[in-house]
Amino acid sequence: xxxxxxxxxxxxxxxxxxxxxxxxxxxxxxxxGAQGGPDxxxxxxxxxxxxxxxxxxxxxxxxxxxxxFGVSTSDITLLPIxxxxxxxxxxxxxxxxxLVALAGPAVNLVIALVLFTATGTRPSLAxxxxxxxxxxxxxxxxxxxxxxxxxxxxxxxxxxGGRVLRALLGYRMSFVHATQVAASIGQGVxxxxxxxxxxxxxxxxFIALFVYLGAAAESHMVQLRxxxxxxxxxxxxxxxxxxxxxxxxxxxxxxxxxxxxxPVFPVMDGQERLRGVLTQxxxxxxxxxxGPDGAVADAMVPAIPAIxxxxxxxxxxxxxxxxxxxxxxxxxxPDDRLMGLITADTIGEVMLTHGVNNRPPVGPARPxxxxxxx
Numbered sequence: 001x002x003x004x005x006x007x008x009x010x011x012x013x014x015x016x017x018x019x020x021x022x023x024x025x026x027x028x029x030x031x032x033g034a035q036g037g038p039d040x041x042x043x044x045x046x047x048x049x050x051x052x053x054x055x056x057x058x059x060x061x062x063x064x065x066x067x068x069f070g071v072s073t074s075d076i077t078l079l080p081i082x083x084x085x086x087x088x089x090x091x092x093x094x095x096x097x098x099l100v101a102l103a104g105p106a107v108n109l110v111i112a113l114v115l116f117t118a119t120g121t122r123p124s125l126a127x128x129x130x131x132x133x134x135x136x137x138x139x140x141x142x143x144x145x146x147x148x149x150x151x152x153x154x155x156x157x158x159x160x161g162g163r164v165l166r167a168l169l170g171y172r173m174s175f176v177h178a179t180q181v182a183a184s185i186g187q188g189v190x191x192x193x194x195x196x197x198x199x200x201x202x203x204x205x206f207i208a209l210f211v212y213l214g215a216a217a218e219s220h221m222v223q224l225r226x227x228x229x230x231x232x233x234x235x236x237x238x239x240x241x242x243x244x245x246x247x248x249x250x251x252x253x254x255x256x257x258x259x260x261x262x263p264v265f266p267v268m269d270g271q272e273r274l275r276g277v278l279t280q281x282x283x284x285x286x287x288x289x290x291g292p293d294g295a296v297a298d299a300m301v302p303a304i305p306a307i308x309x310x311x312x313x314x315x316x317x318x319x320x321x322x323x324x325x326x327x328x329x330x331x332x333x334p335d336d337r338l339m340g341l342i343t344a345d346t347i348g349e350v351m352l353t354h355g356v357n358n359r360p361p362v363g364p365a366r367p368x369x370x371x372x373x374x
Contacts, residue, residue, distance in 0.1 A: 004077050013063060013085075014075035015056065024048065024080040043137070050141055051148075052078055054111055058148065059085040061107035062160075065100045066091070074322075081210060088322050090163065094170035101163035108149040115142035156186030158214035179222040186215035227350060228317045234309030236316070236350045237331045237340030243268045244296055246275050251292030253283050253299075263345055264328045266338060267300045274338045276300035279327045306330040309339055313350070316342040 004016035025045050032044030056076060062085050063073045072088045091097045116122065121139040123146055153161040162182055169178035190212035197204030228236075242256050243266045253265060257280060265278040278300040286299035304326045305319045316329040320343070331340040 011060070011063075013060075013073050015078070016075055017078045018080075020080050021052075021078050047137060047140065050137075051144055052083070054108065054141070054145055054148065055083040057111065058104040058107050058152075059083045061103040061105075062087070062100055065103035069093075069096045069100070071100075081207070089318070092170075092175050094167040097163055097170070098167035101160045101167060104160055105149045105152050108145040108152070112142045112145040112149070115139070115145070154189055154211075155182070156189040156211045156215055157183060157218040159211070162186050162215065162218070176222055176226050179219055183215040183219035187212050190215065224317060224347060225314060228314040228347065229312065231313040231350065232309065233307050233311050233313055233316050233329075233331050233342060234339070236313045236346060237309070237342050238346050239340045241266065241341065243338075244278060246270075246297055248296040249292060250283060250287050250290060250294040250296060250299065253278055253296050254287060254292065257283060264341060264343055266330075266341060267296055268338070272337060274304075274306075274330055274332070276302040277304055277326075277328050277341070301327060304328055304330055306332045306336075308332065308334075313342070313347070317347060320344055320347075 003019045005019065007015045007017055009015070025048060028044045028048050029041040033041030036043075055078065059076045063076075066073060066087050069091050071091060074086050074088070076083055076085045087100075091100060112123075115138050119136055119139045119142065121136065121142070123143050152159050153164065155161045155165040157163070165185065166175075166178045166182040169181055173181070190208045192208075193204050193211065194208035197206075197208055241262055241264075242260050244253055244256065246267055246269045248267070256262070256265065263280055265283075266274055267276045267278055269275050276297075278296055282299050282301070286294055290298070307315055307319070307329060309331050316331075319329050320326065327343065329342045330338055331342060333339050
């Protein structure tokens with residue numbers, strides 16, 4: 001989401017628009033303009049903007065329900081294929097997840113009912129022509145909201161229907177097993193969409209790829225969390241690394257990168273205290289601007305979260321996933337001195353060494369009570 005532009009904040013949640021969204025508006029304007037001239041182009045762009053207002057309201061349905069269960073949301077990003085609300089976590093209690101997942105489609109249903117009532121119209125396939133349709137704009141918007149409702153209820157991650165399916169399965173099986181079953185069903189849906197796309201609708205091919213990868217990503221993330229729940233930070237941290245002094249230059253860091261190929265370099269002061277971390281990407285980007293004489297202190301991430309070695313690895317995973325998404329989590333001893341670093345790469349390596357892909361689901365069906373939302 002690095003190519004996104006902030007539009008503002010609503011109820012404590014930042015709203016961003018990805019730059020590719022403007023390509024969608026340009027494409028709509030060109031196609032509609034070719035069919036009906038400048039007026040049609042403007043009407044098409046306005047219609048798409050109204051649709052995405054409904055998408056934002058859909059996401060706020062998820063957000064408000066999630067907040068009811070103590071789950072925060074940092075931002076919403078608008079993409080050409082819809083909106084993405086970045087929840088800090090999804091509740092593992094099946095009832096809570098079900099309510100959060102259904103809250104978004106419920107908003108689309110309410111919008112559609114209100115608009116149909118206001119216009120005295122009914123749903124029709126002709127009205128679903130979207131930006132290139134004709135006739136009552138409000139009635140068309142109502143029909144599109146019904147389409148958004150049905151599309152989001154497809155039983156496949158990352159759509160809401162995938163989470164609804166997992167929540168329903170979660171009443172009978174563990175969260176991890178429910179995720180694996182729901183992800184497999186979602187990938188089957190993606191294959192079906194891809195087959196339909198081959199018959200003449202290339203957009204379905206893109207949606208199928210998006211759904212297939214989304215299902216795989218959700219399953220992988222839950223497996224990571226399963227591994228992390230049974231380990232402590234001290235068992236999973238990177239302990240062999242080269243540190244950089246706070247006074248180092250970017251040239252010094254580049255030399256260290258060639259020698260070690262470390263993904264992250266801790267930056268230490270004269271008292272051997274951690275002052276920040278320098279990532280490979282930040283180093284390369286800053287070298288192009290400041291050259292080898294630039295200061296590491298200007299390119300590093302100045303503050304990263306820290307945990308103690310006996311805290312659960314799941315806490316490090318949570319910190320890595322939550323905004324501002326730090327590149328690493330420091331593991332510090334009683335004297336606050338650095339003992340190691342945990343990154344997404346180190347957790348992935350732990351996952352491989354513990355053979356999570358071959359382990360059957362274990363543990364209770366769900367965490368008891370309201371702790372599932374924590």
